[in-house]
Amino acid sequence: MSEHNSHDAQHQGERPVKRREMSRRQFLSYTLGGASAFMGAGMIVPMLRFAIDPVLQPKSQADWVKVVEEAKIENEPKSFKFQVHQVDGWYESDVELEAWISKDQQGNIFALNPTCKHLGCTVNWNANPEYKDQYFCPCHGAHYTVDGKNLAVAPAPLDQYDLKVENGFVYLGQLGPNKRVK
Template identity: 65%
Template sequence: MTEEQKDLQHPQRKTARREMSRRQFLSYTLGGTGAFMVGVPILYNLRFAVDPLLQKKEGGEWHKVIEANKVTEEPQSIKFKVHVVDGWYESEQQMEAWIAKDANGNIFALSPVCKHLGCTVNWNGNPDYQNQYYCPCHGAHYTVDGKQLAVASAPLDEYTVRVDENGWVYLGDIKPNTRVK
């Protein structure tokens, strides 16, 4: 009888075992432990970076600022407070908006932050630039709709505006200016 025939008749025949050396065992054990110790922090950091991107975006908060019948075509500065949560630190942040009506009677609100370097613009802040927003830091100025005329590279941002059934104006999130082309 040949070896092949013997193998077919006795399938449970013992095969030669290769034993693992002590060096291989330590190598596998230390390699696995090292991979685990490196992999877990990488996994947590990856989750930390990706998790905010996967969160469902909620609509912003609305802030009651002024009665609609008090808004005129002349822009007026309105200050309001926003509740801010930054990690474990909670605070009230003072915000500002320039609110006015356009020729059609629609209420709009612009951010006072200059698009040049972030200074605060003022309406009629310079006698040389009447009926314009003016930035005292570097001379940027804007039209009543927020269109940049000099120095700044972009128009003033605008707030999302909502008027409720009781005649109050609410301001929401800041967005890029949609009033100018």
């Protein structure tokens, strides 16, 4: 008898297992919700791809742009303006850029970007009498050597264009870090 009482005591503490079944209303709600989400995603994904696709395209190297005749380049830096065809997403434009081009002591031609590395103002050659034979930024007083090395204020040297000389003309390419100074 004691076994029977202990057996009943065990069953009294347990609850019967309740099964939850899905009602028709829940089934229809889940089915319609899933179908609506699928159709909504079908409309949103092409719109997102349209917006993001230009960002995902691989960057191409800049084309070489004819800037000036080689004979016009001297040891003293001169400013030359040139146009580049630019594509931003679906917007195409022709942008005018500037480069300071000169020869070094060995006669090698190089081109520097005139954008100051401090806050993006435009530097000029020999623009300030205090800094003779230097690039000077009028915004905050940054100045650079003829090779583009930063001397004060700016955290980095002026950027340099890739350059090639062909058939008596100077061509500029991709803009990158200055390779002339360490």
